[in-house]
Amino acid sequence: MPTYGHVELDFEPLPAGEPAICVFARTPASEPAYEEALQQGVLRGLAGGTGRLDHPGPAVAARVFVRSLKWHEVDSCEQVFLRLGELATAEALSCAADDRDPQPIITRVRLYT
Known part of the structure; x- marks a missing residue:
């Protein structure tokens, strides 16, 4: 089962009412499926708001800069990046x-299935 993924993210708070967004820095060989999964995980986490996935709270607005995203051809999958986000x-x-x-x-x- 694939379990490898590496990401480096910076978070910047936004004023209340603005939508949360992910901004991807250029990576040498981007992988759109992993970028999309990471973005979904980040936005899912921001929607909970508390920083604890087991006790969600109000949504948090943030701009998230993806500085690095690394994967392995065999040992990575979308679910890994969703969870990393x-x-x-x-x-x-x-x-x-x-x-x-x-x-x-x-x-x-x-990974939860």
Whole structure:
């Protein structure tokens, strides 16, 4: 089962009422399916608002800059990037709530089917 994905994201808050967006930096060899899955995960995470996927809250507006997206031909899939988007967003919202620097998320993404 594919479990590899690597992303680097920056989050910038937007005024209330503005829609959340993802901005992709140019990558040498982009993969549209993985970009779309990552974007869906980020937007899903922002829609929950609390930074905790198990306790969603109000939506949060943010501009998300995707600095890096890396994958492997065999060991990556869309579900990995969907989950990475959710996890990265949860970490960013948690950092804002706790007034702390972000920590890398190093994990094997567990895929739910």
